[in-house]
Amino acid sequence: MAGGRVFSCNNTNSVGGSNNLSVLLQSQRVPSSSEPMDPLFIPRPGSSPYSFSVSGTRSMVSFEDVHGGNRSFFRSFDEEENGDEDLDDYFHQPEKKRRLTVDQVQFLEKSFEVENKLEPERKTQLAKELGLQPRQVAIWFQNRRARWKTKQLEKDYDTLQASFNTLKDDYGNLLKEKDKLKQEVLQLTDKLVMKEKNNSELSDVNTVCQEPPQKPVDSDSPHSSYPFEPDQSDTSQDEEDNLGKALFQPSSYIFPKLEDNDYSDPPASSCSYGFHVEDHAFWSSAY
DNA sequence: TTGTGTTTTATTGCCTCC
DNA sequence: GGAGGCAATAAAACACAA
Numbered sequence: 017m018a019g020g021r022v023f024s025c026n027n028t029n030s031v032g033g034s035n036n037l038s039v040l041l042q043s044q045r046v047p048s049s050s051e052p053m054d055p056l057f058i059p060r061p062g063s064s065p066y067s068f069s070v071s072g073t074r075s076m077v078s079f080e081d082v083h084g085g086n087r088s089f090f091r092s093f094d095e096e097e098n099g100d101e102d103l104d105d106y107f108h109q110p111e112k113k114r115r116l117t118v119d120q121v122q123f124l125e126k127s128f129e130v131e132n133k134l135e136p137e138r139k140t141q142l143a144k145e146l147g148l149q150p151r152q153v154a155i156w157f158q159n160r161r162a163r164w165k166t167k168q169l170e171k172d173y174d175t176l177q178a179s180f181n182t183l184k185d186d187y188g189n190l191l192k193e194k195d196k197l198k199q200e201v202l203q204l205t206d207k208l209v210m211k212e213k214n215n216s217e218l219s220d221v222n223t224v225c226q227e228p229p230q231k232p233v234d235s236d237s238p239h240s241s242y243p244f245e246p247d248q249s250d251t252s253q254d255e256e257d258n259l260g261k262a263l264f265q266p267s268s269y270i271f272p273k274l275e276d277n278d279y280s281d282p283p284a285s286s287c288s289y290g291f292h293v294e295d296h297a298f299w300s301s302a303y
Numbered sequence: 304t305t306g307t308g309t310t311t312t313a314t315t316g317c318c319t320c321c
Numbered sequence: 322g323g324a325g326g327c328a329a330t331a332a333a334a335c336a337c338a339a
Contacts, residue, residue: 113312113333121311133326155313158326163311165327310335319326 116156120146124153128160 116124123146127138134142134157143150 115311115334136324152312154325156311159312162327304339306337306339308336308338310333312331312333314331315329317327317329320324321322 116146116148120148124156124160128157128164132157132161132164 124142127142131138134154139150139153139157142148143153146153
């Protein structure tokens, strides 16, 4: 193991330590689990740094720069438990990594919830309260922030995954909708073509059966191509004819043949649907 | 009991800020 | 330049199946 710090003071609570510790702490104020902690988690004046129960896990406490009170605290426990012969081992063991007690961790967790950054004052205070080195507290917060960040990343990943799936579904639905609409447009186009075909056949029959026009053809007349127009007063019918004519003039188609990719790149104006510029003018005047 | 994977504590080196 | 944060990593402690 790298590093030269010695946090020795091996206190393995699993050796019946919790019970002894409880006895030892009987005279001290032990908050119940339901008792709310100080909001900033700076323990009350006069309360002991060990005023929490140790719930029997295998945990150890290290304390390098708090030899005074804390060491004597644990010496009391260990002397009771193991006797003097263990003390030498106790204080001369090679350095080992020590887990914090459950309560120390709980304390730190609460404090972390309040604020995940550690100002020097709070660090010192927490260290004092928990009987740890300030550096240990700092390290704990650092590692805790790293764990929090990892969790957060996992959450973010899940969120992104979920919204990706939603978007994917939406896209699939839109594709289906697009195909459906495309089919509809094709059907309507066919219908219109058929209708126009019938109309023009009917018109041919009329031309054959009727006599030539009596009136001279006015070349300036807007209806010059329709010499057999009905009464001029019937403007509605006239407009209808013009509309039908405009719709199927080669230069101004309203329903162009749809190519496979004609939706992939929307036109400059998504409302044009393949109209020529002059067709827009026509529609403006027609309505 | 042991092998193995996971979690926790701690170090190191680099970076940023004051 | 020192303090503090972070990422990467080591290593001890722990959990658990076989």
